[in-house]
Amino acid sequence: MVLLQSGCLCCTLSNELANTMRDLFFKRAVEAIPQFNRLVIETTGMADPGPILGNLMNEPVIESVYRLDAVVVTIDGVYGAQQIEDHNEARKQAAVADVLLITKTDLASSEQIAHLKEKLHALNAGATQHQVLHGEIDPELLIDAGLFDATGKQVAPERWLRAPLKPHTPKGTLPAKQHSDEIESFTVTLPSGLNWQTFKPILLKLCQTHGEGLLRLKGILHCEDQAHPLAIHAVHFTPYPATPLVGWNETQPISRIVIISKNIDKNAVIDMLMQF
Secondary structure (H helix, E strand, O other): OOOOOOOOOOOOOOOHHHHHHHHHHHHHHOOOOOOOOOOOOOOOOOOOOHHHHHHOOOOOOHHHHHHOOOOOEEOOOOHHHHHHHHOHOOOOOOOEEOOOEEEOOOOOOHHHHHHHHHHHHHOOOOOEEEEEEOOOOOHHHHHOOOOOOOOOEEHHHHHHHHOOOOOOOOOOOOOOOOOOEEOOOEEEOOOEOOOOOOOOOHHHHHHHHHHHEEEEEEEEEOOOOOOOEEEEEOOOOOEOOOOEEEOOOOOOOOOOEEEEOOOHHHHHHHHHOOOO
């Protein structure tokens, strides 16, 4: 275990974190420390995961030896709904998460839990939600929760790329309160005939143009110039190298991209992605 020195992990400690991750990898390679298969980065409750992910994606050594499995976020069962309402950091954490853990379920009422789950679903329908009692959680629900399964050889893009769903609003109810920094998720389905060499610059341009509001992007592409489907993802201004999904095929190949954004022009994004 390595404890980084005082400072904000989102910004001032990005270099220290990258150096620590490189150091751990090389020490493992020369057997100066025991072998490890997984690295867990724990941040403070106010950390913005976006800059952390983006900084690590920009590190050549790190992106070649580490891969992002999942972003796991804990949500207070009693105060979580109000924290999401009041704090931008809480909304962003919940929006980019792959797994949401609702804590203090022994202290929260069933109505509070139901309201929180509904709010989380509206913010990030693609994330898996789990209720935690007294800190107890099956590690299998947190480990290998991303694109790859436990074997490290097979991929599970259906689990990784859950399409966001629009929350159902019962008839006669008022629309939910919208924040000035509105966060939303949407899916873009691309027509067939994709060419990765043509589409790659479009993805880069998308990140450069809309990076400020692009909290996270995930996608599965079926490209005519690639032997295997590609998994793509990006955070803010940084696209991550595409991952070939060797041995995985869909009965009906559909290229789709899930975008989690804040204050972004949805139609402009869709128009840009269709320019191929």
